[in-house]
Amino acid sequence: MASSDSTWRSHPFTIGQAYVARKTFDALPVGQFVAGRRYVFDHVGYSHYDSSTVLGFHEEDLSDPIFWWWHDDQPESTCYESFEVPAEGRT
Numbered sequence: 001m002a003s004s005d006s007t008w009r010s011h012p013f014t015i016g017q018a019y020v021a022r023k024t025f026d027a028l029p030v031g032q033f034v035a036g037r038r039y040v041f042d043h044v045g046y047s048h049y050d051s052s053t054v055l056g057f058h059e060e061d062l063s064d065p066i067f068w069w070w071h072d073d074q075p076e077s078t079c080y081e082s083f084e085v086p087a088e089g090r091t
Helices: 077-082
Strands: 002-004 018-021 038-047 052-059 065-071
Touching: 038 065, 065 077
Parallel strands: none
Antiparallel strands: 002 038, 018 038, 038 052, 052 065
16 A cells, blocks of 8 residues: 655656656556657555555646556666656746
8 A cells, every 4th residue: 555645765857847758667557658759747656565666646637647657676776767857847
């Protein structure tokens, strides 16, 4: 069971910010993040059972949620390898 709105680890994502997928990779429980598409970050939770931070997004212009399960044994650099802030969103 995932706890809502918290995780034990720090992450570089800001709720409401759009991010571009740098590569295509699986989402859980179904779907994919597709390289070059924009996703808005909505939610963070933690699944103790799965030892994973659960990061919720939705594809820009769509409302269906999509989730990335960031496992505890994956380094923070995985976030930067998977997503980038779009050029117009950088400060």
